[in-house]
Amino acid sequence: KQEVTQIPAALSVPEGENLVLNCSFTDSAIYNLQWFRQDPGKGLTSLLLIQSSQREQTSGRLNASLDKSSGRSTLYIAASQPGDSATYLCAVVTGGGNKLTFGTGTQLKVEL
């Protein structure tokens, strides 16, 4: 059974700092990995999707990498801003059907 872990569970950084969020998964036979952002009480916003054949994806200040063989992904946020404060979730698709298995998220707070 696929299990996804995100470390740390919570992170507080000063504005302007570069930061890395970690995601690990136990079954390396994934089809893709998706990073999401969730604001308190809201739905999920898709940030980046990495297919299993890809090593990384970039969108603006965000860069996600994937090392399938070691079961790890990182989300790099450059020059963090208070508006980046949210919970960041990673999720993987393993097996058929496109079902996402989620981690429990990293709660990020960017302070002025």
Place this chain on the structure above:
Amino acid sequence: EAEVAQSPRYKITEKSQAVAFWCDPISGHATLYWYRQILGQGPELLVQFQDESVVDDSQLPKDRFSAERLKGVDSTLKIQPAELGDSAMYLCASSRQGSYNEQFFGPGTRLTVL
């Protein structure tokens, strides 16, 4: 920009009552998902539709939960009777037909069972 629509956004009900949630996926998305997210946890899939057919409902508590997507477009998730442990965020998502496509989520329905 196309979005997944859900209603209601919030629902408060008493134990043993019936509740229903509605979802309208992004136009043209053949696959629709219902996830449940308990506070502090990641979402878990309840049911997945491909057009009007159920693809995966292995985690749906079928004694009290039901889901339908009659015309292969919008969908309804029902709980009857609601229990205290059903308090959670119910999220709907959709994706294009085909394997391993990006999923887009709606704003969710926050259910509180008293």
